[in-house]
Amino acid sequence: MTNRYYMPTKVFMGDECILENSEVFKALGKKALIVTGAQSAKRNGSEKDVKNALDSVGIQYQVFDKVMSNPTISCVYEGASAARENGADFIIAIGGGSPLDAAKAIALLAAQTIEEGNLFSGNYQDKVLPMAFVPTTAGTGSEVTQYSILTNDKAQTKTSIASDLIFPTIAFLDARYTEYLGVATTINTAIDALSHVVEGMLSVKASLISDALAAAGIQRIMACVPILLQAVRSGRERVFDLQHRQELLQASFMAGIVIAQTGTTAVHAMGYSLTYFQGIDHGRANGLLLGEYLKLVEKVRPDLAAKILNAMNFSQAEQFLELMNKLLGPKEDISRNDLEQYSKMAVQTKNIANCVVKPSEDDIRTMFIQAFRQ
Template sequence: MNFTFNNPVNILFGSGKINLVGEECKKFGKNALIVTGANSTKKSGLLQKVQDLLAKENITSFVADNIPQNPTTDAVMLAAKLARENNCDMVIGLGGGSSLDAAKAIAFMAKHEGHVSEYILAKRTTNGTCLPVIAVPTTCGTGSEADCFAVLNDTATNDKRTLRQMITLPQVSIVDPDLMRSMPESVLRSVMFDAFCHNLEGYISRHASPVSEMFSLKGVELFAENMPKLLNDLNDKAAWDAICLASTFGGFSLQSAGCIAVHGIEHPVSGLRNVIHGKGLAAVIIPVLEQTIACCPKRFAVLSKILGGNNENDFLDQVEKIRNMLGLNDRLQDLGVLEHDLPWLAKNALEVSKTLLSNHPLSYTEQEILAMYKKAF
């Protein structure tokens, strides 16, 4: 029993908490960069609402709305330039995980020279400074509001890599379940599976601790109990609250224990073919985990029972049931992956997802990873 747990993010959780965004942001200065996607927060009116709440506190806001569903290093560099040019005192991530991850990297690069890829690849070292990050998630899946990670697609190489800097951990995260309701149901299904994976993987990780396990198991429990309720009734407020909390717990689990090979095998897929992350996870999860059960059966038995099964032997059946309930039955070829991509994916996973693979209870060769991709194809 040897671990550390450090997660000082201030979580403001609950319906209506968005109304505190101006009050919270005024603690950090007078100029804010809002990082968001191109459409959803505009169509829902949320972007304008946040700008109005900031204006009431005499905070001037600027908008970087160039963030794609898999955020890129190019988008980060452009927005960081905008933050510097406008003397921004803070960065607000407003949207899904892509906006939140991008906001962290933008806040970091607003205070650093060079290119973000140089810090991801450890070619440069941090100077220890970062603009404050305020996270306002609008999807209940990534847990990015509770961790310091910024997952980015390198525009030059298609590599999907992570900027890992504790200084990018949000100062404040406003988790308001009411903001999630504008999600299309297809997006909801995908992000819920991502949240499920974060909690599951955190529990299986080599770096799981007694503290992270509490978050992971409670997150899986909240998901298992409330995902069917939410799919049955999108007006079930209690179910919305529970799923949002499961997502945030997944972020705490990620920050402490990290994800494993499920995310490690998926990242090259969405990096190369711009696949929706949750769909990619659903496509690879069973081939990745089927060999893992034998090395830690007690943990898979615990997870299976939470999901409605009996023991480790029917864990994969429970996962398949979840995939069916969420309608996430696509194979990699259905998601745009080509057969000749598979060797590249295997090689890329071994190199780019090294940290995630090292968290996994088993070690894999390139050929074993290629076999997983073939099964998922």
């Protein structure tokens, strides 16, 4: 198989990197639409820093702060209309995975007309608004990927727009914006990043470069496990210092680069139903399933499982499963009938074909049942 590597996003990292590099906005356009959620970007100071940077270089802006968790198709069409009505010629996204994913779709839809029925087709004109991204959680890596994940009510799942067109132009990584995340969000997003690097190594598209980044990302996240466990025991986010936040944000960034090359696997295919039907946070959903998938990989491809587990300083998948149980706590009560339905949906996704170890529907059902046994 021929491997590829493509990463067009320019990344600035460090404290106050937005204000220190405000001149780069001038190359993107003259008026921005800031895409974000209702509150968090205002609380953590990221929106204020972006506005100050734009003011300092004379760029006008409007704010679209209607992005909800797990953004909908209607939300991104509304955002695209706001961009056109306000004459925006580039997009700035601030937030976790939801605003970042929504902003990519908005940038695409503001530049060209795409009917809802063709939104996920991949057949687009070579037109998109430039984008600058500011992640304020350490999990999705969306600031360096070509994916926009949207809630698709018609299909009753989450569906991806996947196109090199929607790689962000610029990303700013400042860990200060993640300092006030709660314990649950910090853990769920860290596990999301961990899922990305592990799944990257389990993908048929894995390469020497993506595996090197994945292993380094795993090691960074595992180095933070003691403080994550301490946060679970204490229930206090103040146990995380800025250095821990920086490590997690950099690991999330590396994980984003990995899946930009490899895509995701069965874990995401299964997790989407847990989020859509059960309202389980995406990162938590991945964490509930990842250990069971690693156990299957360990059985079918012990060499591949060992490669991943060695990066974690584990010798068996069961050790990783025990860690996830400690971090995630009590599991949701989901009926056997629901898990059967989710299994039938997951096996039909494109993610399954992307797996080195391709699970059957029976394998998926077993993983679901084991993951939620009480």
